[in-house]
Ligand code: HEC
């Protein structure tokens with residue numbers, strides 16, 4: 013009997029602990045004010061494509077990119093290319109297909125000390141040496157620690173369905189995104205004439221990438237970040253984008 017009571021007690025302590033952890037991570041992002049918040053926002057853009065954002069020219073393939081991988085050159089330096097849009101690397105959407113590398117994700121470093129993350133970014137494997145400055149490494153570390161989320165909680169891995177309210181997302185899209193992407197998302201084609209990629213296309217084909225861009229913006233452009241809104245609004249925008257025409 014005593015044993016049962018004891019293990020129940022253990023369970024509830026663990027349960028309360030997990031609540032504290034999840035709520036402290038939420039307030040962690042709120043604690044980042046002023047410049048730190050701006051740096052966090054930049055970190056998300058850098059994760060997507062730091063060579064594009066920082067206008068750094070790289071031609072050779074990253075030394076840690078596996079020889080069997082299908083991508084070559086500058087793109088192999090992007091964090092997302094090795095660690096994924098869902099931050100889960102080989103355990104996530106990049107577990108197979110053209111972007112498979114076998115490299116792990118960055119989820120284990122969520123809510124970790126940014127100082128420790130900067131150390132990881134300065135290691136030999138990453139080989140960034142003098143390509144990324146100190147303040148941008150800090151920005152990336154803030155993103156890894158406080159910016160990344162568990163996308164599997166909101167986007168179904170197989171059906172690509174998203175938890176969100178398109179009607180609320182429409183209110184946001186039609187007052188902000190519309191300025192550049194147009195009412196139907198077709199004002200910008202990020203593919204080519206033969207194979208156009210509009211917001212509706214990518215939101216349905218790659219909702220993980222879209223969610224990352226909705227939260228952080230698009231590297232090397234004027235695109236805004238919706239980080240100031242909560243995750244619920246961001247998911248609402250994504251679910252509205254899925255209703256836009258794919259071609
Ligand atoms: C060419 C591939 C490649 C690129 C690009 C890359 N990484 Fe990594 N990263 C690795 C490898 C390899 C490891 C070692 C752990 C592994 O194999 O999973 C690692 C480990 C990490 C870890 C520790 C994960 C853990 O659980 O041990 C973090 C955090 C990280 N990378 C962040 C980044 C960030 C931020 C960027 C972009 C600025 C980046 N990485 C770009 C290959 C890459």
Ligand code: HEC
Pocket residue numbers: 185188189190191192193200201202203209210211214215221222225226230233234235236238249253
């Ligand atoms: C100030 C202009 C601007 C605004 C506002 C803007 N974007 Fe963008 N967006 C761009 C540009 C420029 C690109 C890059 C297009 C390219 O070169 O491929 C882009 C790229 C994207 C991409 C990646 C390409 C694709 O179609 O998958 C997505 C997703 C995206 N934007 C979604 C949004 C959403 C959602 C909003 C509103 C929250 C928004 N954008 C607001 C300018 C803007």
